[in-house]
Amino acid sequence: MAQLGLTPDEVCAADVNEAPLKGETPRRCALRLAQDKAGRIAESRPGAYVLAADTVVAAGRRILPKAETDDEVRGCLNLLSGRSHRVYTAVVLRGPGGRQAERLVETRVTFKRLAEDELTAYLASGEGLGKAGGYGIQGRAGGFVLNLQGSYPAVVGLPLYETLCLLRGLGYPAA
Numbered sequence: 314m315a316q317l318g319l320t321p322d323e324v325c326a327a328d329v330n331e332a333p334l335k336g337e338t339p340r341r342c343a344l345r346l347a348q349d350k351a352g353r354i355a356e357s358r359p360g361a362y363v364l365a366a367d368t369v370v371a372a373g374r375r376i377l378p379k380a381e382t383d384d385e386v387r388g389c390l391n392l393l394s395g396r397s398h399r400v401y402t403a404v405v406l407r408g409p410g411g412r413q414a415e416r417l418v419e420t421r422v423t424f425k426r427l428a429e430d431e432l433t434a435y436l437a438s439g440e441g442l443g444k445a446g447g448y449g450i451q452g453r454a455g456g457f458v459l460n461l462q463g464s465y466p467a468v469v470g471l472p473l474y475e476t477l478c479l480l481r482g483l484g485y486p487a488a
Contacts, residue, residue: 316466317477319487327353327365331379339371339401344417347403355407362485363407368470370446372398380447383436389447390435390457395426397460398446402467404476408483416475420463422450427457 314321327350333342350365370377372392380386400422405415435454441447448454450468466473480487 314471316473317487319480321364322361325354327351329353331367333369333376337376338374339369339376339399340417340419342376343367343369343401343403344405344415347405347415351405351407351413355411360409362409362480362483364404364476364480365407366402366404366471366476368400368402368445368467370398370400370448372396377446379443379445380441381443383442386436386441386447387432390424390427390432390441393424393446393448393457394432395424397421397423400446400463400468402464402470402472404472404479406476406479406483406485408485412483414479414482416472416479418464418467418472418475420461420465420467422458422468423460424457425459431457 329346329349331346346367347365350367351363355363377389378385380389400420401417403415403417405413407413435441438453440449440452450458464472477487
């Protein structure tokens, strides 16, 4: 938000179950989670602008977890090593009066083939913990990227162009 010249009045975590539903596509999962987060926060803040986002990393139709252990990070990176995957980031804006707008951004990311020493060093950094797909592109994992087609900020977690369009579209005074 700071990159857009905006400072939110507050930042709150929405208590939603982030587990994918049975048979849910990665695109649908990202959008549903962002909608759920926006709805949950908006319930207690009528009249406010509420912005929520969710990012899903997918290898084909397989949704990768938000890695919570080194084993999960390793599993994700082994799966992504030497191949392309997609990152879906959904942004939902709830405005005053219940108006809502949303965007889904798809980015294709290709990783180089990772050597064991690179995996070990990345695991030791701890950067992949708590991250969708077991990596954060804005850190050391940025060095794994051979190619990116789409929105880099969306892979980080908030597509800036689309967010600004949503804010302006619902009348938020964004420059």
